[in-house]
Each structure stands twice: as structure tokens, then as C-alpha cells.
Amino acid sequence: MTQNSASKDQKESGQTPQGSRQIRELDQANDASLPGGRTTQPEADAAGSENTYVELRHVSKSFGDFKASDDVSFTVEKGKLAGLLGPSGSGKTTILRILAGLETADSGDILIDGKVVNDIPASKRGIGFVFQSYALFRYMTVFDNIAFGLAIKKTDRKIIAEKVNHLIELVGLAGLGGRYPTQLSGGQRQRVAFARALATEPHLLLLDEPFAAIDAKVRKELRGWLKELIQRVGITSIFVTHDQDEAIEVADQIIITNRGHVERSGSPLEIYNNPQSSFVTQFVGQPTVIENPGRFKGFRRLGDKGGKAVLRPEFISVTKIGEPLKYVITAEDAVVEESYFRGGDFELRVRVNDQLLTVNRPITQEPIRVGEQVKIFISSLYLLDGDKAVTVMNESLSNRSSIYEI
């Protein structure tokens, strides 16, 4: 069985139980880096898995002529934090709103905890929702905002006060309960929105671009905070983002959407190391699309038939002339055209065979100047083949002669 057909099966069957998951992650990581590695993932039928908490089955939704969701199917396990990742307009938010009951699917089933919830109104689904705009009630104090859901459930006043104060403390806003939303910073509002969504102790938390409206520095801090808090509360959560760093850093599982359908679902490591589809390959990481990959040394066996491939900076190493070189035969000559200091390393733009490539060099190594002649070595690339993407190793690393045996 080839890697591609295996991945297709996996995509359709959704998630495997948690236990085998860890192992599979490692397997897949190995698959991507080892030449000739076969996919040995266990083909568990996840649709019936005990751990599945949220499931979408062939959900479609159109707004006029626009297909916002096109046969969307995926599953999320109980207690996991899943990220819906995709470019803007790819239908992520629609999926979230359908799950919450704020939009009605044209066809397909939505299952939460094993029950079809298609006909259950939003107010009865018991879902916590954090809006992109936070949607805090602007005429209510922080306390009243968080207490709102509890007051509806006719909870005893004392218990409400206790719970709300506990939540205010939990999200680090102690002493700010009497403030109005307009008197809070963006990060603080986000925390209130989060506390409010958690107040009624929902079993599912949905977050729409939770960090989009926050400046970069606070965002980074809030991400870690959110992940930790969600793990502590142990609530199944799905968040929408267009920022892959955010998804990779925060999520246990990433669901990649493109033009209304799900391209791929899996752990961040799986998706990063084994993107499988052409779209995902060109979306995650820091991809450079190159034409005619057969012209690069080490990939001659791809022939001169043209085609496209994707390179990432981590696939390329750069060495100064005179530095020891492991694979001399398959190293290319290159000229450094640009150099950017990125803190931990330099990001270099090098020209090889008329192709500009991006490569990183740690600052601990001897610096390379702009205009300098260097050697680069491409360890692997993703060959794009229609909708698919296949890993191709450099000949020096692979003892096989044909890619089709990978």
C-alpha cells in the first residue's frame, strides 16, 4: 500500500483511539524522515470510537451560490483541543457556527456525545462559545457578564457569586468584577469572554479566532494560558484560526479546511511532517514552491519532465566554502542574496539554478555575508502530484533508485 492511499483511508475514517495515537504519531514522524518507510498506522474505525465526542458527517451548507461547507466530516475526541485551520474564507467559522447551532446545515449530521443535535436549538445544546469579537454584554459588568448564563439556569445567588468569583480569579481578573467591558484591555476582554463561556460548565467549548484581536505579544502569552486552562478544566474544545503557528502550538489535533471542505485532520506533528495533500503541503510550514525539481542535484531521477515541488527551510542546509560537507556530490552551488536576522538564526535567501530558496543558519555558526558563494544541500522535498504530495529524499540519503517505492 502506498502512503497516499493509506492517508486517504485515515482521512475518511477520522481519528483512531487515543492509545494507539501516540504510537502512530511517532510512526508518521519516522515515515516522513526515513527513506522507504512504510505507513504502518493501525486502521481503526474511529467513527464508532468511544472517545469521539464531536462528529460531523457529510455536513454541507450554502449561502446562495457560495458553498461555505462542502461535505465536511471530521471527529474530535473527548477532552481534546482541536484547531480548525485554513485560509480566510475556507469555511472554518461556518463549521463552528453550525456546531453551535447558530447556522443550520443544509444536509449532513452533527453529533455531540453520540447524539444527533441537528434539531436541537443553539440555546439547548449547552455549548460554550467565545466570539471573535468576544460579544461581551457592554451594559453589564464583568461579574454580570459571567453570571448571565447561571442566572438563566435559576442558580442560587450565593452559588452564582461563588462560581463567578472563582472564575474571575481563575482567568486572572481578580478585582475587576465591577468593571464594564469598555474599561478592559483586549486581553482582559478575551479572558472575560472565556470565563463567561465556561461559567455554565459546558461540555464543549468553541472559540472563533480567539486571539485575532489581540496584539502579538499578549497573543503568545494568552495562547499558552488558554491551552493550560483548557487542559486543567478538561473540556473538549474546538477553535478556529488562520494562523498555523497558533494551531501547531495550541492544538492536539488540527483540521485543515480549504474551500469549504476538510483537507486533512490529524495531530500537528502528523500534519506538519506528512502533509500528504498538495494544498496542505503548500499551506503549512514555510513553503517555497519550485518548478521542475528534477534539475536539482540529488533529485535527477525525477527527470526533466517538469512538475512542481515544495521545499521548506528545514530541508535545506547551507555550508560555507571550506566547511566540511557530508554529501559533496549532491550539494549545489549557491549565492546568498539576502540575509535577515531572526533572533535565534539568520534567514538567508540563496539563489540556486535560478531559484530563490529560503534557508536558516543558526547564529552560533560562522556568519555568511550577502553575495557569498555557498554550498547548499537539499535533504528532501515534497513532490506535488495532482492533489497529492509525496516525500522525495535526496539520492545521497536514499539507497533506492525510484521514488515510487517510497
Added chain:
Amino acid sequence: MKIEDPKAVKWTLIGITAAFLAVMLVLPLTYVLFTAFRSGLEGFVAAVTDKYALHAVYLTVIVTLMAVAVNVVFGLYTAWALTKFSFRGKKLLSTIIDLPLTVSPIIAGLIFVLTFGRQSVLYPYLSDLHIKIIFAVPGIVLATVFVTFPFISREIIPVLNAQGKDEEEAAALMGAGAFRIFRQITFPHIKWAFMYGVVLCTARAMGEFGAVSVLSGHLRGKTNTMPLYIEILYQGYDFTGAFAVSSLLVVMAILILIARNVLEHRSKAQYLKNRRKA
């Protein structure tokens, strides 16, 4: 003197506005009061305490209250429907609401005469039920409601549109019902715009002449509102009476204007208070 001199521009503009208002508003109003008291205080008192005059005041207040009450409900519902939901024909509905602002009040009156009058298909049923609409109080109320119905919804719609649906959706997701959402989330937001709409609606309802004129039948002591009564007095060359009752209507209008300014001031103060705290 340069034309760009802001001080000169400022005082020129103020001067023009003041002169315009003096000629168009202050002078006529002064003349109204002057004529009203021309035959002395006694004449004025006699004119406004006249049986028919009192009834006209009474009818105007009643009609205004009813029209405002109907339009409060109608205005809130329409504004809610037009801003919180998407549906087919929404644009059309939104346009139709503005119709009373563009159509002549006379036509509005005639529409109801045709709908409920003798030549209408509804007339036999209505007369069987002993319901009299044309040349009676219900007709006047109908006409007034028609003419004033855009005022409240038109004030609220922009505010609701600016607010978006997020807060309501958030409340709904937490299990809140429609009434609670309206009371706790939506209404606090539109409160001042709503009250302003009520003020405008009241002012217009009190002063409505055209549509009411067509439907009322001008029955003294029965279907004459203040504007109609004033016209009758005027046509009868009773200038003192006409202007005395007019001055009453003017005083009522001024009271409404004051109410409007107080509301505006309050909403501004509340806005500034929130801003300052932020």
C-alpha cells in the same frame, strides 16, 4: 478680511441661521401669541376653555397616546425583525416602512377612506359589527398611526445595525429566551434612540393634519383634533380662538422639544461617563 478667517465664517453662519430662524420661526410664533392675547386674557381663557376646544385637546392627547402606543410596539418589532434576521423581501419591507415619510398625508387619508369607506368590500362586515372607522375616532387613530409609524423604527434600526448580532447570539447560546435577550441585551442598547423616536412620533402625531382631515369628517366636539379645530376657527374668522388654541399646541410642542433635549443630553452624558471610565 480673508474668507478663511474662521471667526468671520463662524459669525456669518451664525448670523444667517439666526436671521432665518427669526423670520421663519420666532416672528410667526410671536404673532401667534400676540393674536391669541389680542382680546385680552379673558378672550384667551374663554377660547381655550370652550367646550369644543377642550374636547379637541382631549381627543388630540388620546389619539397621540394611542398612536404612540401602537407605534412603540410596531417600531420595536420591525426594527428587531429588520436587523436581527435575514429573510427574503427584507429590503422591500425596509423600503415600505419609509412610505409614510414620502407619500402625501392626504393620500394616506384617502387610502383608509377607500379601505374602510362605503365603497369598500369590508364596509358591510364592519357595519354589521357596528364598527365605524371613517369619520370617527378609530379612523383618526389609524391615520395618525400610518403617518407616524416610521419614526420609532427609523431611530432604532441604525443603532441595532451598528451593534451587530454577536451579543444576542452569545446570550442565546447561554440559553436565554427571546424576551430576556431583548430586555437585558438589546433594550439597554437602544434605550435612548427609542425614547428619541417616541418623542418624534409624539410631536408628529399631535400636529398631524392632512390624513386626519380626510378621515375625521370635522364633527365638532366629536372628531376634531386640535389642528382641525384650529382650522375651523380660522375659517370662521375667529382669529383669537384659532391662535389661542394654536398657542396651546405650540406650548405642547415646546414641551416635547425640551423632553427631546433632556434625553439627548442624558444619553450623551451616559456615553461620556462610559468613555471616561474606559
